[in-house]
Amino acid sequence: MRIVVLAGGIGGARFLRGLKQAAPDADVTVIGNTGDDIHLFGLKVCPDLDTVMYTLGGGINEEQGWGRTDESFQVKGELAAYGVGPEWFGLGDRDFATHIVRTQMLGAGYPLSAVTEALCARWQPGVRLLPMSDDRVETHVAVEVDGERKAVHFQEYWVKMRASVDALAVVPVGADQAKPAPGVLEAIGAADVILFPPSNPVVSIGTILAVPGIREAIADAGVPVVGLSPIVGDAPVRGMADKVLAAIGVESTATAVAEHYGSGLLDGWLVDTVDAAAVAGIEGAGIRARAIPLMMTDVDATAAMAREALALAEEVRA
Amino acid sequence: MRIVVLAGGIGGARFLRGLKQAAPDADVTVIGNTGDDIHLFGLKVCPDLDTVMYTLGGGINEEQGWGRTDESFQVKGELAAYGVGPEWFGLGDRDFATHIVRTQMLGAGYPLSAVTEALCARWQPGVRLLPMSDDRVETHVAVEVDGERKAVHFQEYWVKMRASVDALAVVPVGADQAKPAPGVLEAIGAADVILFPPSNPVVSIGTILAVPGIREAIADAGVPVVGLSPIVGDAPVRGMADKVLAAIGVESTATAVAEHYGSGLLDGWLVDTVDAAAVAGIEGAGIRARAIPLMMTDVDATAAMAREALALAEEVRA
Numbered sequence: 001m002r003i004v005v006l007a008g009g010i011g012g013a014r015f016l017r018g019l020k021q022a023a024p025d026a027d028v029t030v031i032g033n034t035g036d037d038i039h040l041f042g043l044k045v046c047p048d049l050d051t052v053m054y055t056l057g058g059g060i061n062e063e064q065g066w067g068r069t070d071e072s073f074q075v076k077g078e079l080a081a082y083g084v085g086p087e088w089f090g091l092g093d094r095d096f097a098t099h100i101v102r103t104q105m106l107g108a109g110y111p112l113s114a115v116t117e118a119l120c121a122r123w124q125p126g127v128r129l130l131p132m133s134d135d136r137v138e139t140h141v142a143v144e145v146d147g148e149r150k151a152v153h154f155q156e157y158w159v160k161m162r163a164s165v166d167a168l169a170v171v172p173v174g175a176d177q178a179k180p181a182p183g184v185l186e187a188i189g190a191a192d193v194i195l196f197p198p199s200n201p202v203v204s205i206g207t208i209l210a211v212p213g214i215r216e217a218i219a220d221a222g223v224p225v226v227g228l229s230p231i232v233g234d235a236p237v238r239g240m241a242d243k244v245l246a247a248i249g250v251e252s253t254a255t256a257v258a259e260h261y262g263s264g265l266l267d268g269w270l271v272d273t274v275d276a277a278a279v280a281g282i283e284g285a286g287i288r289a290r291a292i293p294l295m296m297t298d299v300d301a302t303a304a305m306a307r308e309a310l311a312l313a314e315e316v317r318a
Numbered sequence: 319m320r321i322v323v324l325a326g327g328i329g330g331a332r333f334l335r336g337l338k339q340a341a342p343d344a345d346v347t348v349i350g351n352t353g354d355d356i357h358l359f360g361l362k363v364c365p366d367l368d369t370v371m372y373t374l375g376g377g378i379n380e381e382q383g384w385g386r387t388d389e390s391f392q393v394k395g396e397l398a399a400y401g402v403g404p405e406w407f408g409l410g411d412r413d414f415a416t417h418i419v420r421t422q423m424l425g426a427g428y429p430l431s432a433v434t435e436a437l438c439a440r441w442q443p444g445v446r447l448l449p450m451s452d453d454r455v456e457t458h459v460a461v462e463v464d465g466e467r468k469a470v471h472f473q474e475y476w477v478k479m480r481a482s483v484d485a486l487a488v489v490p491v492g493a494d495q496a497k498p499a500p501g502v503l504e505a506i507g508a509a510d511v512i513l514f515p516p517s518n519p520v521v522s523i524g525t526i527l528a529v530p531g532i533r534e535a536i537a538d539a540g541v542p543v544v545g546l547s548p549i550v551g552d553a554p555v556r557g558m559a560d561k562v563l564a565a566i567g568v569e570s571t572a573t574a575v576a577e578h579y580g581s582g583l584l585d586g587w588l589v590d591t592v593d594a595a596a597v598a599g600i601e602g603a604g605i606r607a608r609a610i611p612l613m614m615t616d617v618d619a620t621a622a623m624a625r626e627a628l629a630l631a632e633e634v635r636a
Contacts, residue, residue, distance in 0.1 A: 042422030078415030082440050093411045097396030104360030
């Protein structure tokens with residue numbers, strides 16, 4: 001079975017680990033969000049791709065969900081001693097090496113997809129990890145600070161400001177000019193099932209879908225497209241998805257997110273048991289729905305979610 | 319008193335520490351060799367400038383004479399895990415931060431001289447440290463390996479091959495097109511004394527002198543130019559200077575090195591007491607010479623050497 005998964009960072013990576021356990025023999029292609037990529041200290045950092053790679057490759061810091069395990073922070077301390085920032089983005093020494101290798105390869109002319117493949121040769125994530133695009137896409141968030149409206153990089157909004165002010169707009173700058181990376185449309189076209197993990201619907205999956213051609217390819221693939229709600233009981237399971245949902249005028253409910261994707265794209269939608277009452281309304285909108293436990297407390301619980309997603313996909317197909 | 323010092327790496331840096339003790343109120347400008355700069359992992363590394371900066375700024379690894387004290391090697395280990403080399407150049411985590419800052423500033427368009435000034439704002443070396451040039455000069459060494467003649471980067475010859483084969487030629491590639499960095503000629507023109515520490519006469523001081531305009535400015539400055547022999551008893555005090563001296567047809571003796579610089583450039587020359595017999599010959603070649611202990615065993619011994627150099631300069635002037 002060929003499965004295509006659109007993934008952001010932590011939520012996507014953890015779901016993939018469950019999926020690998022639920023369907024060990026499946027051929028999984030992951031299309032990763034690169035809209036939150038950022039240049040720091042002259043180095044190209046791809047937080048979502050790295051989180052997937054480190055999580056599936058056994059190098060992730062389990063507790064925080066991003067960055068490397070057994071990490072140290074000598075380089076960061078020295079950069080601060082030079083007065084070079086930003087200090088709010090916590091890159092560890094081991095993590096720096098990844099960005100150094102990536103930046104060197106990009107500088108030598110390799111596209112991000114080739115670089116990602118080279119990095120994965122070490123990590124052996126057990127999936128094919130593709131960036132959504134080799135072109136630069138950078139998610140910016142419009143905010144108002146001290147009465148002045150300005151646009152900040154998504155990481156500045158998310159990590160530095162901790163989404164403490166309202167997001168007035170979310171713009172994937174460059175997306176309209178970006179092309180899907182080599183292999184992306186082919187993987188979608190060859191898929192048996194397409195899954196949306198409980199990743200952020202705006203700045204993760206929404207950004208991937210903003211690359212011209214990807215949304216259309218998914219809608220036209222003629223295979224079940226099943227998602228898992230990142231909203232449980234009217235609040236994001238983790239992160240601050242409500243902030244960016246509000247920016248695009250979508251309520252933070254499992255129903256509203258499903259309707260935001262829409263029945264033209266989404267065939268099936270899993271909501272948490274606490275949202276069981278929403279199932280009928282979602283099915284009324286033309287999207288088959290089920291209520292199951294959606295907390296990724298451990299790999300077994302996550303594998304159960306993945307099995308339910310695959311079961312719902314088969315139900316849709318039949 | 320305004321002193322200009324031409325410096326390579328370890329020998330130059332240690333001499334400068336002694337000079338600072340011997341002449342604490344002097345205004346010292348250091349013209350640093352950049353011919354052994356190298357790009358590693360996409361980062362610009364300037365070994366000689368950093369050795370001077372770390373040594374005078376209190377951050378040097380005293381035992382090995384280069385690199386940072388209290389160093390760790392997480393980044394290097396990770397790069398090796400990615401299969402990315404070279405592994406023979408030992409960059410530590412703290413040191414990496416310096417190269418990251420430098421590379422980012424160069425990428426932003428700052429010349430190396432401005433970058434060096436910015437780095438020194440942290441280290442406060444107590445001297446004005448100038449790269450010999452903002453232009454790229456790269457010392458290559460011609461060698462014969464397995465019957466095949468090839469040119470390798472100086473660092474590859476020095477660090478990887480440990481100068482284990484003969485150097486057939488030493489070429490400062492790009493030197494003929496390089497311009498002295500801003501401030502270099504001005505500092506030479508305003509100097510009261512110019513000193514050559516016991517640095518490598520070929521790949522350190524020789525490279526600096528190969529930048530068009532610098533040798534001429536020193537010869538024309540009309541102030542005493544005094545050097546200290548890096549050769550003691552027919553062998554280099556440290557390093558493998560004999561290998562590169564042979565490549566340019568100069569014997570590894572204090573006398574031969576003095577004659578290589580020549581009386582047109584050099585006014586005074588300090589040799590070690592074991593080479594006292596050479597003094598007469600050197601003076602016969604038109605260069606005033608003295609025999610004193612030339613081992614930089616500690617800062618006090620080095621300060622004594624610096625005082626002797628300054629005394630010889632005054633003797634020359636009188």
